[in-house]
Amino acid sequence: MNRQSYSFIGGDSGDWRIDSVRPVTGTALACPPRLAIEHSQVAALPVGAAWLLRGVTSNQRYTSRAQQTKLAAVQPPLGRPEATCGALIPISKSDAWWSLAQDERERFFNAPPPAAPDHTAIGMHYLPAIARQLLHGRDLGEPFDFLTWFEFAPSDTPAFDELLARLRATEEWSYVEREVEIRVSRDEKRSTSP
Amino acid sequence: MNRQSYSFIGGDSGDWRIDSVRPVTGTALACPPRLAIEHSQVAALPVGAAWLLRGVTSNQRYTSRAQQTKLAAVQPPLGRPEATCGALIPISKSDAWWSLAQDERERFFNAPPPAAPDHTAIGMHYLPAIARQLLHGRDLGEPFDFLTWFEFAPSDTPAFDELLARLRATEEWSYVEREVEIRVSRDEKRSTSP
Numbered sequence: 001m002n003r004q005s006y007s008f009i010g011g012d013s014g015d016w017r018i019d020s021v022r023p024v025t026g027t028a029l030a031c032p033p034r035l036a037i038e039h040s041q042v043a044a045l046p047v048g049a050a051w052l053l054r055g056v057t058s059n060q061r062y063t064s065r066a067q068q069t070k071l072a073a074v075q076p077p078l079g080r081p082e083a084t085c086g087a088l089i090p091i092s093k094s095d096a097w098w099s100l101a102q103d104e105r106e107r108f109f110n111a112p113p114p115a116a117p118d119h120t121a122i123g124m125h126y127l128p129a130i131a132r133q134l135l136h137g138r139d140l141g142e143p144f145d146f147l148t149w150f151e152f153a154p155s156d157t158p159a160f161d162e163l164l165a166r167l168r169a170t171e172e173w174s175y176v177e178r179e180v181e182i183r184v185s186r187d188e189k190r191s192t193s194p
Numbered sequence: 195m196n197r198q199s200y201s202f203i204g205g206d207s208g209d210w211r212i213d214s215v216r217p218v219t220g221t222a223l224a225c226p227p228r229l230a231i232e233h234s235q236v237a238a239l240p241v242g243a244a245w246l247l248r249g250v251t252s253n254q255r256y257t258s259r260a261q262q263t264k265l266a267a268v269q270p271p272l273g274r275p276e277a278t279c280g281a282l283i284p285i286s287k288s289d290a291w292w293s294l295a296q297d298e299r300e301r302f303f304n305a306p307p308p309a310a311p312d313h314t315a316i317g318m319h320y321l322p323a324i325a326r327q328l329l330h331g332r333d334l335g336e337p338f339d340f341l342t343w344f345e346f347a348p349s350d351t352p353a354f355d356e357l358l359a360r361l362r363a364t365e366e367w368s369y370v371e372r373e374v375e376i377r378v379s380r381d382e383k384r385s386t387s388p
Contacts, residue, residue: 003335041335058333061255065295101259106296139252139333141197141235 004057006135007042008088008147010035011049016086016184024168026092026178035088035184037149053090055135055147062109067120074127083131083151087160088182090137090144097175098138108172119172126163129156144178154185198251199235200329202282202341204228205243210280210378218362220286220372229282229378231343247284249329249341256303261314268321277325277345281354282376284331284338291369292332302366313366320357323350338372348379 010018010029014036021031030050045052060068076083097105111118117125123132131151138145152160164181167173204212204223208230215225224244239246254262270277291299305312311319317326325345332339346354358375361367 003333005335056333056335059292060296062296064297068295098253101262102254102256102300103258136333139197139250139330141199141250 004039005041006055006057006133006147006149007038007040008035008053008149009038009042009046009049010051010053010182011046016186019183019185020181022181022183024179024181025176026180029090029180029182035086035182053088053137053144053147054140054142055137055144056140057133058136062106063120064110067110070124071127074124076128076131078131078133078149078151080131080151080153082153084186085152085154085157085160086184086186087150088184089148089150089164090146090178090180090182091148091176092138092143092145092178093175094177108170116170117166119167119170122163122166122170126159129153129159130163198233200249200251200327200341200343201232201234201236202247202343203230203232203236203240203243204245204247204376205230205240210380213377213379214375216375216377218373218375219370220374223284223374223376229280229376247282247331247338247341248334248336249331249338250334251327252330256300257314258304261304264318265321268318270322270325272325272327272343272345274325274345274347276347278380279346279348279351279354280378280380281344282378283342283344283358284340284372284374284376285342285370286332286337286339286372287369288371302364310364311360313361313364316357316360316364320353323347323353324357 010032012032012034014034016035016037018031018033018035021029023029032050041054041056042052063071107118109119111121129152133149135147135149136145137143137147150160204226206226206228208228210229210231212225212227212229215223217223226244235248236246257265301312303313305315323346327343329341329343330339331337331341344354
């Protein structure tokens with residue numbers, strides 16, 4: 001449960017090649033050639049870098065014990081040798097989202113049947129193919145509320161595309177006011193992902 | 195819903211006189227003469243100060259819409275002229291707490307009858323006498339997970355003492371591994387509280 005800081009630096013160095021940077025909602029980010037991931041809170045934008053995005057791990061905000069148990073049984077670790085594709089997706093939600101009460105936000109993660117699959121159910125469907133680490137930036141005063149880092153094998157790219165499409169079609173996503181999709185890849189087997 | 199940083203500085207200056215600093219659980223803090231409250235994130239311990247405690251406002255983590263509506267109808271603002279007593283209570287909870295799932299933590303704030311009154315119900319009982327502002331420090335890497343600031347009139351001191359005693363008797367408090375109770379007061383009518 002130790003809090004862990006991560007810094008994602010877009011620039012000229014790093015283990016991951018940046019293949020694309022796409023503004024999904026709101027303002028884009030620059031598209032430098034490489035992504036470096038530091039397991040610490042880098043204090044300031046390194047010289048020559050295009051952007052620095054920071055976040056911290058935190059406690060679970062919405063998952064129930066039953067969901068956590070199911071997730072723990074199937075979620076893969078980061079750093080699998082075959083997972084040479086990655087994605088960093090920074091998002092921010094609107095003031096309307098943050099003004100919702102806890103029970104109002106939870107229904108997007110814990111919708112009882114026969115509701116449409118919720119965020120948690122959709123994510124579960126793509127396990128164990130897609131590894132994922134959620135980081136929080138809002139309480140730090142960072143420009144994005146969340147950074148989510150994903151890793152998967154090239155053959156699971158269509159599944160990852162589908163995961164994103166399904167999440168973006170949810171009612172929850174109507175509260176997303178900024179989202180950028182950064183796709184990356186690497187050649188080597190050794191990963192320095194979070 | 196704007197995130198707001200607060201810094202509490204124990205030292206030789208500030209609008210509040212520090213009357214006592216009591217370690218309730220775990221290590222104490224020093225007891226300097228005055229408490230200053232800055233509405234910003236002070237970067238480093240000012241020269242001559244004994245301690246600097248920082249936190250940020252954030253979204254509600256446990257209160258339901260029904261509870262928020264009830265609270266909004268009765269909770270008093272900070273800075274009431276008659277509220278010349280204050281208390282700053284920094285606490286940290288254990289790894290066992292932070293490892294609980296959301297539904298497991300929520301039951302301490304939303305216990306259905308005939309359970310004993312939960313955290314929310316106990317707090318509600320002392321409104322509108324006791325004004326309160328919760329600040330978060332855990333995701334910032336601060337030494338305390340939470341800082342709670344209270345303001346009340348001298349005549350409501352017995353009610354405040356009872357509020358603390360009742361909260362500390364809850365099962366939730368078995369997860370508190372550090373708590374310090376800082377009691378303050380001021381003479382003037384004008385407040386610089388959060």
